[in-house]
Amino acid sequence: MSKKLTKRSEDYSKWYNELVVKAGLAENSGIRGMMVIKPYGYAIWEKMQAQLDKMFKETGHQNAYFPLLIPKSYFSKEAKHVEGFAKEAAIVTHYRLRATADGKGVEVDPNAKLEEELIIRPTSETIIWDTYKRWIQSYRDLPILVNQWANVMRWEMRTRLFLRTAEFLWQEGHTAHETKQEAVEEAERMLDVYAEFAQDFMAMPVIKGVKTETERFAGAEDTYTIEALMQDGKALQSGTSHFLGQNFAKAFDVKYTSREGKLEYVWATSWGVSTRLMGALIMTHSDDNGLVLPPKLAPIQVVIIPIYRKEEQLKDISEKADEIVKKLRAKGISVKYDDSDNYKPGWKFNEYELKGVPVRIAIGPRDLENGTVEVARRDTLSKEIVPMEGIENHVEKLLEDIQTNLFEKAKKYRDEHITPVDDFETFKKVLEEKGGFVSAHWDGTPETEEKIKELTKATIRCIPLDNKEEEGMDILTGKPSKQRVLFAKAY
């Protein structure tokens, strides 16, 4: 670690950018808006992938793979969909380079122009529904429960590592169903899977809700969302699940023969989470010393560092450390013993703190004498001396505690930052000074939503699924409203 991180209180945005780079998670490539995900960052993403993939399979889904490039004409078949994505489409127009006349470089070969331009997928509904048309004839072919892990491209103008990049990695589930009810249930089921993943693995509390028409996915009838709150009081949409109705089935003419022998359009859902979750994970837990990782997603859960002056001490310490490593591994805990002599213990302490390793064990000569080790936890930065005997049980318990503590802490912060507000002045003030979600009445019109956004930069994050009905007046227009919705400034 070359120098200290900027403090969150000084410049939250700078803190985030520095942290992502210094902790070895990702960096900007030489290409506008495109990132390199570095090994440590990718290792966290792999843990997320593995868990999500398991949950998708447990709910009956299979993986498949569809083409990266989508013909412009497919892309245009669903009107709202193309409108939503046209402005950020990366377009392949040629398929060959040739040597320049001077022989010194290469240029696009004008003779290799594609008859029809191809779009790099920003999402795959169109190419997938073009495929499903071949797969679906009868109700016996339904449901189709397919997921794809893939890269996608949206030519965003302002980009930030993980949060908004031109290329990102994600999964996109695309399902096809006989009935509307089945599709709605699927969309809701996958929202539950996302919420469970966010809470139980990322230790990140989320609010399940439905988007307003304005914020809906381009081509969806309903977009369900999980919304999280970052430490700077801004919301982050962390996963969405869409009930697509029959829109794509109609656009691609996908019908099936029903149990009653009638030809019907197929019902659809799609749902996705992306490497954006990495940004959410980082911003939910990390502190001014660096990354803080929930144990369930930490590539290294425990690091052991020897403290010694003489080679001979190291030998004795290493012997004990190896025993501890074995015991921890036997419990399925991932552990690294860092006996490298390039750096001093103090440097290593900082480094693993920066990298968010949940538990650090230090062993020195005095520990050997006393049969103890020093155990430090990353979340609270507290240390304690613990007997070496039974250390594996202690650490196992500690990892569980850290996982729970991170969730509870984040939940406390989040709960304290849901503020019910009933007048527009307070609304603006809370958004400006306190941040977080503001729970306020809304008259249900896109016009008011837009107006509020113009005035405050806050958007309606969602209408919570567990909302209770409540008579009230729109925070801006005073028109009648039947329920509160959650506003926030958002990433």
Place this chain on the structure above:
Amino acid sequence: MSKKLTKRSEDYSKWYNELVVKAGLAENSGIRGMMVIKPYGYAIWEKMQAQLDKMFKETGHQNAYFPLLIPKSYFSKEAKHVEGFAKEAAIVTHYRLRATADGKGVEVDPNAKLEEELIIRPTSETIIWDTYKRWIQSYRDLPILVNQWANVMRWEMRTRLFLRTAEFLWQEGHTAHETKQEAVEEAERMLDVYAEFAQDFMAMPVIKGVKTETERFAGAEDTYTIEALMQDGKALQSGTSHFLGQNFAKAFDVKYTSREGKLEYVWATSWGVSTRLMGALIMTHSDDNGLVLPPKLAPIQVVIIPIYRKEEQLKDISEKADEIVKKLRAKGISVKYDDSDNYKPGWKFNEYELKGVPVRIAIGPRDLENGTVEVARRDTLSKEIVPMEGIENHVEKLLEDIQTNLFEKAKKYRDEHITPVDDFETFKKVLEEKGGFVSAHWDGTPETEEKIKELTKATIRCIPLDNKEEEGMDILTGKPSKQRVLFAKAY
């Protein structure tokens, strides 16, 4: 299964194309040369990925992710590299669509032309070495042992499912080293990993060798290869590992301060296998009834099918089947009990044969009386009656036998199809009539290699690593030669 497959003896190529589609492995999308990998095919690929990934990690590699798009100028920095890939480059020139004047469609927005065109990666050496330049300053930063799982694009003119597609999935390892020796050892180590994977998991014998200059990867000093033999006598290059020398370090100016304090260029390797392995797997083992899968890569290792007339019989059979399922799963065997009533047992037998499920267990009312089951193995198509008691041990052993048998069978065929030849007439005759590898003397010149290719369509697949020195005369020119090389027609 709608109708029988074309026989291999009738039309091998047609057999392959039909099999890939009918077994649910992959299909052509609406887009030229791009395939859809269907769930069953993708499940096999996932098993390959999981095993390879494990082997990469065991040899010290970490995963990372690099951008999909490479600026034309990066791409051009290594002269041979760009020459090798320029002719099949998919090129992004624009980043926005706009509505057409009539408002009815979308077109490329001419105002959104990129200053510099971006190439969809055909392989990632250039973007990765541009990144490594930032990562490497000192010998302490070396080695870098990184792998990427990704999609790549090569605009091939003639494409075939899995074997040659415009887009394919692969892994590409990219490593950086202090010394030449270390890099060569890495390239050889990864070739060994590929060979071990091919033989122990795909049950596919391979010959390890080195490519001639003509067949070398564009930008490599040496290309190591594993070559397999398909049932039609054609060779298939199944994985390559490249010693890149300092070519990319020089092209991207990547130097490190050595232990002696000098600035030196970094040494490099890259290595990859792709979804092409799916084609190799299919063509190595499958038969006229369909796919034959080695148990270690089969998504479903055992299928259990009930044979019954009355519902009441099904109930009794299901009870026993459930017990067997539990016992097999306890041994880590993946098993499917197919009690669906849509199809008759005969249809199911054919279907799972087509899909290459290694072991089929059938249970009928008489089996219940006798305490037996019928066990059929996919590789030999033989059946036997086996006691239900201890069936899990029998099946476990059987799966091992099948794995071994598939390898032995393929090895026997391969070994019988390596023919030493010493005159050109026989050379042509063997290639034409018998197929397989021809082991013949070669004078070491690209000119002769080219000439032989023109005359016979055979290329030098490799110079085997375990070659013995032997004085001889070139098969075509009669010029002196010091060793035999392996020629074959190839995919």
